[in-house]
Amino acid sequence: MEYTIEFSGSPQDVTITTYGPASRDGLVGFVQDLVDDPRFRSGMFVLVDHLALDATTINGDDIRAQAERVINLEEELGPCTLAIVVPTPLAFGYARMYELHTAETQIHSRVIYNRRDGLAWLDAKRQAHERRSTERALDIREASENVI
Numbered sequence: 001m002e003y004t005i006e007f008s009g010s011p012q013d014v015t016i017t018t019y020g021p022a023s024r025d026g027l028v029g030f031v032q033d034l035v036d037d038p039r040f041r042s043g044m045f046v047l048v049d050h051l052a053l054d055a056t057t058i059n060g061d062d063i064r065a066q067a068e069r070v071i072n073l074e075e076e077l078g079p080c081t082l083a084i085v086v087p088t089p090l091a092f093g094y095a096r097m098y099e100l101h102t103a104e105t106q107i108h109s110r111v112i113y114n115r116r117d118g119l120a121w122l123d124a125k126r127q128a129h130e131r132r133s134t135e136r137a138l139d140i141r142e143a144s145e146n147v148i
Contacts, residue, residue: 001018001019001020001021001022001023001025001026001027001053002018002019002020002026003016003017003018003019003026003029003030003033004016004017005030005033005034005037007037007039007040009047011045011119011122011123011126012045012046012047012083012119012122013041013044013045013046014034014040014044014045014046014047015046015047015049016030016034016046016047016048016049017049017052018030018048018049018050018052018053019052019053020052020053020054021054021056021057022053022054022055022056022057022058022062023057023058023062024058024061024062024065024066027058027062027063027065027066028065028066028069031066031069031070031073032069032073034046035073035076035077040076041078042076042077042078042079042080043078043079043080043081044080044081045080045081045122045125045126046080046081046082046083047082047083047085047115047118047119047122048082048083048084048085049085049115049118050084050085050086050087050091050095051085051086051087051115052087053086053087053091055086055088055090055091055094056090058094060094060097063094063097063098063101064097064101066098067097067098067101067102068101070098070102070105070107071101071102071105074105074106074107077105077106077107078106079106079107079108080107080108081107081108081109081122081125081126081129082107082108082109082110083109083110083112083118083119083121083122084098084099084109084110084111084112084118085112085113085114085115085118086111086112086113087113092111092113095111096111099111108125
């Protein structure tokens, strides 16, 4: 399994693109490489593009291994938002299995069949996050003005 990690884009901060026959080492490796990259920040918006990945070469144990790595790295990952784009029902099932294993973390993800919809979902999540941040800032400002 091969992958690239690009720190750019809009609305995503990071794009991970996987290709070739999937493997446990590759699934676990791209998560670790993402966190180890000095450009990575907790809470980023991430597009995971598995459209060129052959998922017939892995099984549920491989997905659990990836999920365990994510759980172990939760503090570093923070409240990341992931759009996971998959090409087949098999890959969709594996991605949903991953979501179930990581459901108790602060990571938010959605499995989607095409890149356009994945980017639209990330954009909506980013806009909602920015609105909440602005509202919190206004609430803090208003509270501080009332103290004076």
